Amino acid sequence: MNLLKFFTAGSVDDGKSTLIGRLLYDTDSILADQLEALQQSNRKNDDGSIDLAILTDGLRAEREQGITIDVAYKYFQTEKRKFIIADTPGHIQYTRNMITGASTAKLAIILVDARNGVIEQTIRHSYLVSLLGIEHVVVCLNKMDMVDYSEEVFNTITDRYKTLATDLSLKDVTFIPISALKGDNVVNESEHMPWYKGQSLLHFLENVDVETGPDYNLARMPVQWVVRPQTDELHDYRGYAGRVLSGSFNVNDKVTVLPSGTSSVIERIEIFDQTPSEVHAGQSVTLHLKDNIDISRGDVLVNSDHLPQSSQLIEADVCWMDTRPLDEHITYLLQHNSKVTKCKVREIIHKVDINTLEKQEAYDFKLNDIGRIVIKTADALAFDFYTDNKANGAAILIDSRTNLTVAALMFRAVAD
C-alpha cells in the first residue's frame, strides 16, 4: 500500500473544512471519543446536524474565529491507499502557510463554490499550484446542492477553469461536482447528478497514478552525515548517509561529488542490515565508494553522466514569507537540502499580482509577495531547475538576524 499526500485549497466559506470532515467521517476515520467531543460542541449546522468543520480547527484562535490559520495534517486510510491531508488556509494573509502545506503534496484539491464560479481566490490558488508544480489537480465544484445539481452550471464553470488551466500550464486537471455538506460524490457517488459519469472524489484519490519510474539521469543524493564508527573491527568503514533526493543509484554506478567534482564508483549500498543493488528516490540509504575521497555534509552525490547545473547566480521564483520585507543590502543564508551558504538578492525582476496574474515592476518584496529575483550565493550550488526536478530545484532563505525562514525559492534559470 502506498501513501498519497494532498492538500486542499479553498476557504471555510467554500466548505473546505466540511469537505475534509466529510472525507474523514464517511471513511469511518473519526473515533468515538472525537465524535463525542464533536457532538457536545455548540457549533451545529442550521439543520442541527454535526458541523464537520470543527474536526480540522486545531488552535484556540481558529475555533474562536472560525477560520484556518495554519496547516493542519489529517490522516486516513482506505483498503487501497493511505492519505495525508494538509488542510491549508485559503485567505491571502496566510499564503505562506498554504505554500508550507502544498510544498510536499503531490495532488491539490481546489474548491470552487458552484454559486460563485471561478473567482479571484480560485485564480490565486491555481497560480500557487502551478508555481509549486503540483502534479495533479482536482477541481471540486462544491455546494452543487445549492444550484439544483445543475449540469449547466457545472459545464459553464468547467469551461472557464479550463481556460485558466491552459494559461497556467496545469496539466492533469479533473473536475468533480460535489456537495460536501450532503455528501454527494465525496465518498459515495451522488444520486442527484446522473449526468456526471466520473468517479467520486475518494475513488479518484484512491486510483490516481502517482508512481514514477526509475530515472538514473536524475540521481542525486545530498550527504547528510558521514558514518565513521572508528572501532577496531570497522576501522576503515566510511559510509555516506543521506536520502535519495531524486532518481536512482545502482552499485557500480559512476558518481561525482559536488561541488568538488571528484568522481568515484558506488561499491556498496546499505539500508541498515540490507545491501540492495539499487535504490530510488525517497529512500534513506548509506553509500560506500571505491575511492577514499573527501566528502562531508552539504556535498551532493550525482550521476557522473548527468550533472546538475552549477552556478552562483541563479534566477528564482520567490514567495516572501516574513513580516520584514526583502532587503537587498543584507546577507541571507540559503539552505538547499543539507547545504547552507550565504546569499544576497542581486535583483528584483518582477512581482506577480496573484489575483490577476499580471507581472509588475517591483522595488520591494513584502509578506506573501510572489515574483522573480536573481540571487548570488557565496558557494556555487549544484541544482536542477524546479520544472525538471522539484526535489533539487528548491531552497529556503533564512534571515540570520532572526533565524526565521523568510522565503521559498524555486530555481528557474542560470543568471548572467
Added chain:
Amino acid sequence: MSKYNLDYLDELEAEAIHILREVAGQFEKPALLFSGGKDSITLVRLAEKAFRPGKFPFPLVHIDTGHNFEETITYRDKMIERIGEKLIVGSVQDSIDQGKVVEQKGKNASRNSLQTVTLLDTIAANGFDACIGGARRDEEKARAKERIFSVRDEFGQWDPKRQRPELWNIYNGKIHKGENVRVFPISNWTELDVWNYIRRENIELPSIYFAHERDVITRNGQLMAASPFLNMDEDDIVEHKKVRFRTVGDMSCTAAVESDADQLDDIIAEISESKISERGARMDDKVSEAAMEDRKKGGYF
C-alpha cells in the same frame, strides 16, 4: 522500465531517518527524549537505522516522574544495555525536593504537569539545543498543527502563531542561544502505523502493552492501575481484571483498557477495530478542549 513504489511504512521510515540525520548534522548537542513508550522505542529503532554501525550522535534522556510502571524502568535499563548508548535521567522527585515544583494534592493528583519543569531544567543543565520526541500529529489537534522542527524559546514555550514555514523536506534548525528545537521524526505516523512497524521490525515492548492481570480501580469512567501513587480512599473499589495499556505514562494518569490481546497481532486487530483514540485514555487531555495546546505553550513535549 517498471515503476517502483515505496510501501507506506518504508516511506515513513525513510522520512524519519532523514529527519534524524538532519538533527545530527545541524545541531551541536541534540538529545533523544525517551519515555519508555512505544513511540520513543520506535525512535530508538529508527536511530539505529540512521546511524549504525556508528554510535548515536546523541544521548537518550528520560524524565523520570518517580511514578513510572516498574515494567517501563526494567525495559529501559535492559534496552540501554543492549544498544550501548548513554542515558541521562532527569528526576521529578529531585525537582520536588529542591522546591522547584509542588506535589499536587487530592484524588486526581498526578506528576504529569510537574515533569515540564524537570524537562526544561534537564535541557538547560545539559545545554541541549535539539530534543527529539515521539509525538505524532494524529494524537491530538494542537499536535496536528505543529512543525517537524518546532522552535521553543528560552522558557521552552511553543508559539503556534509564530511557527516557521516548513517547506519541501528542508528543515531550518537555526536558533539563538538559549532556544531549543523539538524535533518530531514520526509526526506523520498514525498509532496503527507505529504498531505495524513494531510488528514488521519485531521490536520488543514493555510488558504492560500486552494483556495481563492487574488490580485496578475505576476513576471518572477509566480503569486506573491500583498503586501507591494513586491517592485512594474508601470509595475506591479494587478489582482484579485483565487489562493492557495503550500509552505509557505515569501510573497516576494512564488508564488501562480491558483486553485479552496478549500478542501483537491481537493488539493490532483490536486497534483497527477500536473506536476510541489513544489519548482518550489520558486523563491529562480531558481537562479542556485546548489542554494540549496550553501545555505545549508551557514547554511540554
